[in-house]
Amino acid sequence: MRHALTEEQTWLGDAVAGALARQDTLRAARAALDGAAPPSLWATAIEAGWPGLLSGEEVDGAALGALEAMLVVEGCGRVLADARLLGHLPATALLEMAGDRALRADLASGRCRAALVDGMADGRRPPAVVARRDEGGLRLRGRVEWVLDAPGAGVLVVCGEDEDGVPMAALLRAESPGVGVEARDAYDATRSLASVVLDDAPAEWLALEPARVATARHLQRALLGAESLGAAGACLDRACDHARERVAFGRAIGSYQAIKHKLVEMLRRIENARSLVFFAGWAWRSRPEEFALAANAVLVGAGDALDLASRESIFVHGGLGATWEHDCSLYYRRAELSRRLAGGADGAADAVAEELLRGA
Amino acid sequence: MDLEDSPEHAAYRAGVRAWLAANASAAPPRTVLSPPDEDGVRRHRAWQARLADAGYAGVTWPVEHGGAGRGPAQRVVVDQELEAHGLAGVFDFIGVEMVGPTLMAHATAAQCARHLRPLLRADEVWCQLFSEPGAGSDLAAVRTRAQAQPDGGWRVDGQKVWTTHAQHATFGIMLARTDPDVPKHRGLTMFVVPMDAPGVTVRPLRQIGGEAEFNEVFLDGVRLDPGSTVGAPADGWAVALTMLGFERLTVGSGLHATRLERLVAAVAAGEASRTDPLVRSRLGRIATELLALRHFNLRLLTEVAGGGVPGPEAGLAKITTVLASFAAAQLAVDVGGPQALLDAEWGHQVSALPGLRSAGGTEEILRNVIGERVLGLPPEPRI
Numbered sequence: 001m002r003h004a005l006t007e008e009q010t011w012l013g014d015a016v017a018g019a020l021a022r023q024d025t026l027r028a029a030r031a032a033l034d035g036a037a038p039p040s041l042w043a044t045a046i047e048a049g050w051p052g053l054l055s056g057e058e059v060d061g062a063a064l065g066a067l068e069a070m071l072v073v074e075g076c077g078r079v080l081a082d083a084r085l086l087g088h089l090p091a092t093a094l095l096e097m098a099g100d101r102a103l104r105a106d107l108a109s110g111r112c113r114a115a116l117v118d119g120m121a122d123g124r125r126p127p128a129v130v131a132r133r134d135e136g137g138l139r140l141r142g143r144v145e146w147v148l149d150a151p152g153a154g155v156l157v158v159c160g161e162d163e164d165g166v167p168m169a170a171l172l173r174a175e176s177p178g179v180g181v182e183a184r185d186a187y188d189a190t191r192s193l194a195s196v197v198l199d200d201a202p203a204e205w206l207a208l209e210p211a212r213v214a215t216a217r218h219l220q221r222a223l224l225g226a227e228s229l230g231a232a233g234a235c236l237d238r239a240c241d242h243a244r245e246r247v248a249f250g251r252a253i254g255s256y257q258a259i260k261h262k263l264v265e266m267l268r269r270i271e272n273a274r275s276l277v278f279f280a281g282w283a284w285r286s287r288p289e290e291f292a293l294a295a296n297a298v299l300v301g302a303g304d305a306l307d308l309a310s311r312e313s314i315f316v317h318g319g320l321g322a323t324w325e326h327d328c329s330l331y332y333r334r335a336e337l338s339r340r341l342a343g344g345a346d347g348a349a350d351a352v353a354e355e356l357l358r359g360a
Numbered sequence: 361m362d363l364e365d366s367p368e369h370a371a372y373r374a375g376v377r378a379w380l381a382a383n384a385s386a387a388p389p390r391t392v393l394s395p396p397d398e399d400g401v402r403r404h405r406a407w408q409a410r411l412a413d414a415g416y417a418g419v420t421w422p423v424e425h426g427g428a429g430r431g432p433a434q435r436v437v438v439d440q441e442l443e444a445h446g447l448a449g450v451f452d453f454i455g456v457e458m459v460g461p462t463l464m465a466h467a468t469a470a471q472c473a474r475h476l477r478p479l480l481r482a483d484e485v486w487c488q489l490f491s492e493p494g495a496g497s498d499l500a501a502v503r504t505r506a507q508a509q510p511d512g513g514w515r516v517d518g519q520k521v522w523t524t525h526a527q528h529a530t531f532g533i534m535l536a537r538t539d540p541d542v543p544k545h546r547g548l549t550m551f552v553v554p555m556d557a558p559g560v561t562v563r564p565l566r567q568i569g570g571e572a573e574f575n576e577v578f579l580d581g582v583r584l585d586p587g588s589t590v591g592a593p594a595d596g597w598a599v600a601l602t603m604l605g606f607e608r609l610t611v612g613s614g615l616h617a618t619r620l621e622r623l624v625a626a627v628a629a630g631e632a633s634r635t636d637p638l639v640r641s642r643l644g645r646i647a648t649e650l651l652a653l654r655h656f657n658l659r660l661l662t663e664v665a666g667g668g669v670p671g672p673e674a675g676l677a678k679i680t681t682v683l684a685s686f687a688a689a690q691l692a693v694d695v696g697g698p699q700a701l702l703d704a705e706w707g708h709q710v711s712a713l714p715g716l717r718s719a720g721g722t723e724e725i726l727r728n729v730i731g732e733r734v735l736g737l738p739p740e741p742r743i
Contacts, residue, residue: 001369001433001665002362003658067361124637240735254737257728263735264727268676272652279655282361293651300648349644350637353627356620356647357640360628 016075052108067281077230087149129160548596569711
């Protein structure tokens with residue numbers, strides 16, 4: 001039994017930090033709020049081989065698993081880099097099961113970028129995308145809001161239901177007729193989000209067992225959670241640095257329990273979230289039937305960790321932390337938006353409950 | 361990430377399973393936070409002896425002291441199998457996990473030869489005479505006095521509290537002040553106290569749930585023989601730290617945590633609760649914490665199995681154990697209604713968990729230690 005990272009996995013995490021160190025991603029995040037276009041990190045992602053992390057070796061992918069993908073986005077989250085992997089990687093994971101080889105190769109190399117359009121029902125909402133078959137093939141209708149990384153994506157992997165209420169996945173080109181991708185301004189300007197409108201859009205059915213369609217949703221939630229874990233760790237580091245240096249009443253403020261215990265609570269939630277990332281990484285490879293539970297738990301745990309860490313790090317920094325110039329504000333924006341994406345922390349909590357109650 | 365056994369461990373696990381299949385009928389059921397009655401104590405002690413004879417208590421203890429001489433990984437396997445089968449582990453966990461290893465580290469060969477084997481079989485149960493009414497988190501403030509006597513023995517006067525198993529114990533390991541004139545950490549000595557010595561009085565301390573898991577122990581003019589110290593006089597604090605280090609390995613190991621499967625069953629029992637969005641939201645968040653705890657502990661076990669010693673961050677598991685278990689018990693009782701407060705499972709946990717928060721290091725002290733030693737924050741002022 002070994003519940004720890006391998007050497008290669010540790011190196012991967014270090015390599016991510018190295019690749020991103022050449023970009024001033026925090027500065028770019030602030031500039032983006034003032035209207036500057038955020039610099040694309042897709043070239044960095046291609047150079048590092050991230051687009052093909054989950055793709056098979058026969059299309060020159062790295063054939064790695066969810067754990068490695070989570071480690072990469074955790075590293076991105078630490079510095080608020082958004083390399084558009086949250087949309088791309090879950091889409092590639094589905095296409096690995098049912099996509100054609102040429103497209104998979106283009107996605108693995110990064111020549112083409114994909115996004116996941118999750119229009120599936122969940123415990124709380126009906127499906128947002130419904131597919132029907134006619135003489136011309138498969139057609140999709142529906143509208144999905146706040147789709148991660150959809151602007152500029154070459155292909156969209158859409159999940160929804162067929163007319164009989166059975167989960168299905170389909171592939172379409174962004175430029176196809178009936179497909180509208182409307183980019184949206186967001187509270188965290190590093191994000192790329194869109195409303196996707198499908199008006200009888202012709203699509204190509206992906207031959208997947210219905211039960212496997214939701215894998216993409218769960219993986220996206222695990223990735224969003226892992227990214228949040230990285231951001232939370234950065235908030236904790238900053239807050240600890242400040243608490244060691246800032247002096248009040250003749251003592252470093254980190255010596256006061258009111259501050260110290262807060263910081264330990266951040267650490268506790270972060271380490272819990274990391275443990276859940278390990279759980280999800282293990283389940284992906286060794287216990288696929290538990291991946292949905294684990295992935296949603298990652299988003300709940302890491303979402304709560306970032307929620308707390310981003311807020312409390314502002315408070316530890318005092319008024320300074322609440323200013324436009326301070327990095328704390330950028331992490332806070334990331335946290336506030338992230339917890340409302342991909343079904344949200346509440347949606348993930350409901351999914352955890354659903355997974356547990358279904359078997360009981 | 362590999363939660364499967366190596367071939368060697370799988371073979372060992374198969375051996376444990378086979379043994380359990382043949383012996384489980386003698387095992388008391390595993391309970392969370394609820395002390396057995398007198399009859400139950402007899403069964404638990406007999407079960408510990410049977411485990412010890414088979415090499416499944418004191419798995420990592422050296423063979424010369426009656427242990428099985430195995431590695432930490434095998435110990436983990438035994439714990440996992442006992443838990444998975446719903447069977448109790450050792451009764452005298454204080455003795456096996458804390459006192460025994462401390463004696464091995466600090467006691468004389470003669471003391472080890474006298475005490476370790478009966479301890480491991482629960483022929484003699486041990487208790488820990490550390491906390492006092494005026495010394496809890498600040499343990500080095502103990503005031504129980506041990507004065508050297510002309511015959512080389514000692515005379516002890518004082519009071520101890522929160523003493524688990526004192527009513528069953530043959531011996532206690534006691535931290536006492538032997539020199540009141542030096543700074544507090546330097547004037548302490550560790551002793552072995554026969555609990556049947558004249559002047560030792562044990563009084564049960566009933567808790568919220570009505571049961572008495574703890575005791576008060578009064579020591580009035582208790583005479584100890586020469587050679588009763590563990591380690592040298594005035595080295596008591598070092599011995600205490602060894603023992604607290606072993607205690608930290610046992611807290612938070614998931615032993616006290618609510619089992620997620622039980623919580624899910626409680627929620628699933630009612631059609632209204634399993635579809636109630638508020639209940640589902642709470643269940644999802646509490647389950648997330650309990651799952652995180654399970655996998656955090658597997659990370660710690662990986663370190664232990666590799667021969668390492670978990671650092672102070674292991675204390676995070678104890679904090680999560682208490683917080684998540686309490687939230688779980690609250691949810692189960694909310695779903696079950698007032699009647700559930702009277703039931704043996706959830707009602708009992710509601711009563712027992714507030715005390716657990718202070719056991720084995722209060723949450724506040726743990727947060728201080730973790731903040732200072734893991735996050736590198738400046739220390740509290742200490743006297």
